[in-house]
Amino acid sequence: MKFYRSHIILGMDTPSLLAGAKGVRDTLEKQLKEKNIVNEIRIVETGSLGYNGVSMIIYPEGIIYTGIKPEDIKELVEEHLIKGRPVKRLMAIESSQKDICAGKQEKLLDGQVRIVLKNAGSIDPENIIEYIAKDGYMALGKVLNENTPKEVIDIVKNSELKGRGGAAFPTGKKWEFTYNTESSQKYVICNADEGEPGTFKDRLIMEGDPHAVIEAMAICAYAIGANKGYIYVRGEYKLSIDRIKKAIKDAEEHNFLGENIFDSDFSFNIEVCLGGGAYVCGEETALIESIEGKRGEPRLKPPYPPVCGLFGKPTIVNNVETLANIPQIILNGSDWFKKLGVKGSAGTKVFTILGDINEKGLIEVPMGISLKEVFENIAKGTRSGKKVKFAHIGGSSGNIVPFNNFDIKLDLNTLASSDLTHGSGVILFVSEDIHINDYLKSVAKFFKHESCGKCTPCREGTFRIYQFMEKLNKKEGKKSDISKMKDLCKVMKNASFCGLGQAAVNPFLDAMTHFEKEMMEGVKEGKK
Amino acid sequence: MACECGNCIDYSVLDRIVEESRGKEGILINVLHSVQEHYGALTPDIQKRISDGLNIPLSQVYGTVTFYHFFTMVPKGKYVIKICTGTACYVRGANKLVENFVDKLGIEVGQTTNDGLFSLETVRCVGACSLAPVVTINDVDIYKRVSPKEIDGIIAGYRQKEAE
Amino acid sequence: MTCCNVDVGKILKEYSEEKGNLMEILHKIQNSSKENYICDDCMKKISDYTKLPLNKLYGVTSFYTMFSNKKRGKYVIRMCESCPCHVLGAEAVINSFVDELGIKVGETTKDGKFTLEHCACLGLCAVAPAVMINEDVHGNLKPEMVKDIIAKYE
Amino acid sequence: MKNINITIDGKEYQVPENYTILEACKQAGIEIPVLCYHPDLRPEGSCRLCVVEIEGMRTFQPSCAYPVNEGMKVKTNTKEVRDARKMALELILSRHPQDCLVCERNNSCELQKLAAEFNMTDIYFSNELPAFKTEDESGVIVREHQKCINCGRCVRACQEVQSVNALEFFNRGYEKLVLPTGNKKLHETTCTYCGQCITVCPTGALHERDETDMVWNWIEDPNIHVVVQTAPAIRVSIGEEMGMEPGYLSTEKLVGSLRKLGFDKVFDTDFAADLTIIEEGHELLHRLKNNGTLPMITSCSPGWIKFMETFYSDLIPNVSSCKSPQQMFGALAKTYYVEKAQIDASKVKVVSIMPCTAKKYECNRPEMKDSGYQDVDVVLTTRELAKMIKIAGINFAEIKGEKYDAPLGISTGAAAIFGASGGVMEAALRTVYEVVTNTELENIDLKMVRGMEGVKEATVAVGNLDVKVAITNGLSNARKILDKIRAGEADYHFIEIMCCPGGCIGGGGQPRPTSPDKRKARMDAIYCEDCNMELRKSHKNPAIDTLYKEFLKEPLGEKSHHLLHTKYTKRDSNV
């Protein structure tokens, strides 16, 4: 192995690329060549580092630079890499960089804990060796050598890991169902059709640590007795697709996928399947239909996928984030995992925090952090300086929490007891200047566009809600529109075919509870 | 018996007409004619009194009244303004006159002013085409070659007459 | 066996007859087409190869927003208008595209270069408002940036 | 089947464990409204009209698809459930035209009935009508798309029951709609005109083209001699349209009504069915003797013929060259009959009453003009005939029975059973057996070929030969046998294929709704008709004898060949 004097970890996730990461890299390479230190310093392209703009960490010092522009490179190379003097003006916040360089994984940015994002930002996602160096594929090796499938399932069950896709179904239980269904052919599907507006956590996991997903799928396959896996990625996620495909190829070359993995009897292959731009395909049965090459309309349940899924065979569908937890649970044990978070909500949760705030981005926090803490400590208040009006948590189909309810803790139990959900982990902060009707119209438009059209309440209901919102926005609504909308929402929640229609009404029901007065402003004077 | 209060209608004529007709077959239309002639219009309470008197359901009385164009339920004004809209008058601007009367009186054609003074009607040719456009009032006063400018004067004339 | 300049046969041969890869085939064929669509002829060939009845194939392409059976521009501009983008001013950006190109959403410019489409969340919320032009992403947009972006595509 | 316990609305019931909630409720005397559900089709659960509350479940479930399980507690009539159903219906109605009075399905529309049952008196939402043009270019099936409510029954019937794949859902969300392949017209697709989409459609969105006006005009015209023929399956189904029990056998009332309508001669397709047996039977014998292409497949069902020409054109040599009975009749009516009755053939119009929409297509095939004229001028479905009877004010229940006219009205029980799946086979075997063995067939009821199953197989000893036969109904079932032939795995001698489930009794022109129970009742009536006939073998039909003596001379002879046989064309499966 070659020795390098320094490693530069460069964030090359999508937002970074947008901020010009490619130009930074090119300039950097050019500079290194010019200074003739190419052989001493290695550039590692990685996923999100969790900062805004183009960011890099230079090891061994562990100094973080953010907001780098190509024109800064010359200075950086000369000062830091050649003269060993960190460039203060580009350095990220002092406290956090120390944590990172000290390798204290539990205490990152302001109360974050990184399990899922453990490697994101510290390894080159396109180099399997780096993943292996970070104990990668150790969990797979461990279960293949030491555990029976049943034991693996027990570990996952004991960890109390719950699905991170939104429904929060206990993962171990799901695996057990599939394990118990006898079939010569079973499938593992990784649901990477991340379509909930505001969420991009799965994208960043795939871009930053694709092997974690692959390893987890292999573990799952071993546990339930599957030999084939699919990763269903959104067609729009170009970089994710490329990285995942590369990772699969690499894993195959290292025999982490393929026949007789680790010289065991276990064989497992993964294929990537692309989505076509349909939000509903995030619903597991719609996703299965889509892989089968059909219109992505959800299927009747029962039978559920663990009994009869892809091509009629028992199938596990797990979310990317859920899977990314698995190797860590195997390596560190279920008790370790359970201790993170609070009772009933084990582990951490990745949130994407967005909207009118100072610090946008991806965070991973233990279950049980309060919304207020997220807003004040992590998001650091509104960027515009206006008062925050509400947070929309869980994506468009999630709940609207008005500012005065921000004390709520973001763990499954608390949320469920308030009839809320953290869904796919989006927290969108909306400030006062956005009118609720304007906001809801945009939500309505999304669902109108994305309803698959299979069942009546959702097909017609999403359309009608949009009509109502349009009217209210034009201040041409009627008072009875709002009560009719309430009835409609209740029916959609009760009677829609799948989660899309059932959850689509959440923000509207919440808004009608918390912002009824404001909504009424859309009512034309005198109209009943 | 006429009531002294001034608000009530003196039904004695109506009652007499009804009395004379009671028991005869198919008398309703004659009664309606006579009553309208005397009272000017078949208001709902007049219809009710006829219904009671003749022992014919009010619905039938009302049905008959609404069937025939001749009967009216709205009392006509003291002065019935009729504007001829026959061809000759029309080409000479009768419709302008109608618009102006509507405007000035604040009522639509077929209606009566609140003070009960004027009713506005349009009629087909009154046979005075050489004088077009023609306006008649109570079929007695005939105004020939009326121009919209004269309307104020005409109305004012009757108002004044009334005031006196 | 080529049609609308897409060598469908070659693309199809890359895929086994095994089920489960229709979506990728469609993506690939559409991406190979200069006009960003799958023509009726290609549809038939796909149908023949995959043994999937033609009607179902059309059902699929019409279901997913990324596919089109109608000619589109060389560059498909997919504008996100989900809430995260919306609250940060996506509407003004979309309007700017509409104005700049002189076409409505869903239409293609006369020179066949651009097609404007609405789409649901692109997962670029960190840099909202964002659009995708073919496979490139553009984020943190402001209406005044639109002109320059369009100019980059020749 | 094991029984399980289930509680519905607080009462306990025992139902078979393979029941759905819908079936369990039905047994309990609770009728749950349905729209996308159809007993012939795979449940879809999408209309949400049949939702019920299941204790312990967060959301309502569609009872048409949800299986019962032990101890399940179901509520069918809570306020929330009723609200949900009513809202679903309201939403559907808000995008459906309200011009019921001028709709083809007025008074037989499921949506209309549901609206009445739900006591719909107000639709809150603005009425948003999709702007679609009515499509009737096919000349057979009319699509009034604005009346479509997206229940998808037609799609499932076309794809799953018939495997024709001419219809599919397009787009998604509120823009979702049913279209023929690739948004083309039906006649540009693989559509076989079987009409199964029509029989399952709950509204007026799909129906056959109404051609009754033309028939009225001919009847009215004193210079036109109008001849009508009725298919075997009409007499067991027309009663349903007139308010009688399914399976009401109304042969004579049917004839009486047709006379009252003013047809000059009322003939019977059964006559031609007997003739078909003679020709087809001899064709089979000929193939057996001369090493012809086997298995031979029947050709009576025009939907099946178009299906075969489209998807299995390699099997054209296997299909019998006989025309269908309807076309044989038409060819003879304009040759044999006019000769006998001394009428100018150009003044004769032949009207067929058929259980079938594909027959409308068949009679217009360019090759069906062997008489020198179009052999059959117009085909009316059972439903269209019912409309005529209603307009004429004929009280069908009270009408006196009458008999068919001679000679083209004389028939046997063998012809009557053409209306049910397996009937052609049974009729053919009755004749083939006796022709080959020259002995009388002892047990004339060949029950092994009867019944509703999609694929039936039997072996019948005819003299020294064990004749292996297969019978299918419904085109997806036909595929199973045809694929076997293609693969060389089939050693049948003779195969009967009917396009529609259950045969012509389940045809696309039959009264709606058609359900398995109704098909069963119609089928029973068909065999009852056969049983009641004096003559039950085609070769014993005296009118057929006379026909050969006077006109055709011999089976498969030159004249037969010219008038009664045809050929088939390969069609593109992806038009």
Added chain:
Amino acid sequence: MLNININGMDVKVEKGSTILEAANKIGLKIPTLCHIPEIQKIGACRMCLVDIEGNPKLQASCTTPVVDGMIVKTNTKKVRDTRKFVLELILSDHPTACLTCERNTRCELQTLAAELGVDIVPFRGATSSRGKDNDTLQLNYDGSKCIYCKRCETMCNEVQTVGAIFSQKRGFDSEVGTPFNLPFKDSVCTGCGQCVLNCPVGALKDNENIDEVWDAIYNPDKITVIQVAPSVRVTLGEEFGLKPGSIVTGKIFAAMRRMGFDHIFDTDFAADLTIMEEGYEFINRVKNGGTLPMITSCSPGWVNFIETFFPDLLPNLSTCKSPQQMQGAMVKTYFAEKMKLDPKKIVSISVMPCTAKKGEAKRPEMGRDGYSDVDIAITTREFAKMIRQSEIDFLNLPDEGPDDPIGISTGAGLIFGASGGVMEAALRTALEVIEGHEIKNVDYVGVRGLKLDGFKEATVSTQIDGNPVDVKVAVASGLGNARKLMEKVQAGEADYHFIEIMACPGGCIGGGGQPIPTTTEIRKQRIEGIYKGDKDMPIRKSHENPAIQVLYKEFLGEPNGHKAHELLHTHYTQQKYYENLKK
């Protein structure tokens, strides 16, 4: 007998028959709209046109009498086209809102359109503006749906002689309505509902209370108690395709239980109670020289009628409440006490053959302590709708019975449903009470039967205090007949002791809330059903009803006693009408 030929068939018919009747005789259906058999023949709608040989114009078959040797064609192209054209004209001014119409699938116009195969309406254009009434308790009116067949007008004027509605205006704007388009409640309308019963479309319909009933059922704080009137059990089956007169008593109770009503009772019980009270009232009047003839008061349409048109005869009216109200009163007092229920929580619902009952239930004098005896009255038709809404497979329901303690009833209670029934039931009890011993024959056939024109009279001999007395009774149904009878009484020409009057022709079986259509033939079959039911009852005299006996023992004391008076009797006031007309 005359010989005519229709469509080539010879028919022998009686002189004076119409072509329509002749055609019906040979099983030919001719479409009609404005025709009411035996009652209205105006030939206005032109749907029944036929072609008569030698006559250049088509003739309306419902009004044209047959002439010997007449040759008629009912199905030529000309006839068909003309009928279709006429129908298209009617449809052109009819709202296209079938799916939200109360009469959807049960509308004559809809059926005709389907049968005649109308497929286009060429004249869509202006629609006439007509009245609407949603304010009346008994019925609802929507003039926009009126097709001007005048069937309601005939019923209101000629059959019922109420005269609340009449043809108005003319030409395109013609409609049938109340004077000045007043709400029906402000007219002389008695709420009898005969207009609703004969409306071919949805212009006149029940003022529905279905939703209120569902709300009560779903409200956990309310206790729903339902009762069903005698005649409903022989008519409800028609709504589900059974023959008129089929008895579905058991299925009604079964359906009620499945719909979720808490307590289920039978109005027949209260009918027995009525007989006790009315019978004793009659005996008192006869013995003590009270006002005679005494007249029954069970029929609220009739009560409204007499209050409006014959206020001077109010003393003749029995003070008994109707069975519906008696049942309601017992539910909220006796039953509530017995079951320890708060009467304020009880929602008392009745299923009635009658639209007028809706008005009766809301009369201010019918209740006490701020609650009414009956809260909601729904018609047979509404009840059928509710069954359909709750998706009950009605025809396959098992037979069930009503609840205790006020569910037991007798044949006497049941026959209340037919004209003459109250009289017969009263005689069964009164004569036994008067004579003090059992009378074997309980069938007073003289008062039975359907008499649409005039009234039935009978004389029954008995002994009062040892003196032979001929009790003279009269029975009339239909308000027109009632009017004739009352005029006779007013004129002092009537020496009856007891008169039964029902507002609707044939009694409750022909009530305004009954299934549509209701024709003479159907009324007859329903009556047969009623008497068949009576015959099959184990107990056929009201005073032998054990539940009634217990009721008096436990609660009421004695007939016409203090408590009975308070709860079961009422008083009447003259109704003034058209009082507040604008000048």
